[in-house]
Amino acid sequence: MAVTYSIPRGTYDILPDKSFIWQYVQGLFRETAAEFGYSEIVTPIFENADLFERSVGDTSDIVEKEMYKFHDKKDRVFALRPEGTAPVVRSYVENSMHTLGGIQRLYYMGPMFRYDRPQKGRYRQFYQYGVEAIGSNHPYIDAEVIALQYTFLKKLGLKNIQLEINSLGNKASTDSYNKALAEYYAPHADKLCYDCSIRLEKNPRRLLDCKVPTCKELVAEAPVMLDYLDEECRTHFESVQTYLKGMGVEYTINPRIVRGLDYYTHTAFEFLNNYLGSQNAVGGGGRYNSLVEQIGGKDAPGIGFAGGFERLLLSLEEENLFMGNSFHPDVYVAVLGEESLLKAVHLMQQLRLKGIKVEYDPDKNSMKAQMKAADKAHATYALIVGENEINSGLYVLKTLTEGKQESLSLEDIITRLGR
């Protein structure tokens, strides 16, 4: 009998009433990226699993428990991509993009996959947009990447979004900081929560992220990363800020920003939105100066960000932006009488060839039903094709907002509406 299928957990359909907004938002991102000189790169949705295991960090949650891993028929091990940076860097290396000279400015958009428990603003298949700038360690590039995302969010009209930045330093300053953290925490080890006791061993930085009250107390007194930056890292971070100010980008410094992926160095940043509950990160990124080499390429510095479209749309909804938009035809055609249809299909096609959006419903016959449908479709005009019109060659064109109508020839209709 009838088998019913349901969508996989943590996924969703984008229906026509929402796809309009998706197109708008995606288009705006493309535009903004282009204004900053970025070109699109498209990579596969799955990659060798170890690409992510090695780059993202095998102690990270993403790799430990959130990857959609599978074997193909020849037993190769792949993973649905959980994030966008590693594939882009893989492509950069594989296509020897360093030989193109200069800075490679790349952007991407598309679905990512993580096997996580779904919640509002958190899905198993979710859509990200992001950029990567590979080939320069200049602090201007850090500022450029941050400014790109900032500009995009501003253009959408979002107001309640904060930018927080931090510097994680280079390998040397990270090492000395980790050491200082370990020393600080050693006498308090028994007070840490279970997760933190593991973090202390594996990745002390992440201790700063903990929300358990007793751990938070300890974090308050803990050494601050920024105090452990060496001269070079400090001036880099300061220059980034100088350029951000020069571009009018508003930010605050948050020394606790850590970022979840292991490859980050130097500049790290997050865009936060305070009404999405615990899913408050709408985007973020940072510098990854050793990732290219780690993936097997000629050493090259890079920086990038990623943002989630779903959380963006939730933010837009929250701020009542772009809620009323949807597709609507220019002309809804009302056909009266079976014999008129043949003439009407010809007319409709002439209009479409001129770039006019035409809609017609063959299952509605009465004038009333068709006018009603025209109204519901939010058409700009109704075009009436009946016996009288066909005989005279003048068709009734009616504006649906004002209710004015006049009889026009096909040529006049096209000059009125065509583009």
Place this chain on the structure above:
RNA sequence: GUGGCUGUAGCUCAGUUGGCAGAGUACUUGAUUGUGGCUCAAGUUGUCGUGGGUUCAAGUCCCAUCAGCCACCCCA
């Protein structure tokens, strides 16, 4: 992966101590022979998330399961 709340018409939801499955909205038609929006009238729409159990009788009680939401976790 852990804990909690919820699941009834396309949508939003009501449904009393277990006793005929409801409202609003949407949709279709009519009032108006070829003119929409407002109004009025009539009509259509249900595996009560799914599977089992208790009972004369289950939307209601019990168990399991699936899904959404919330918190944790993590992050987009």
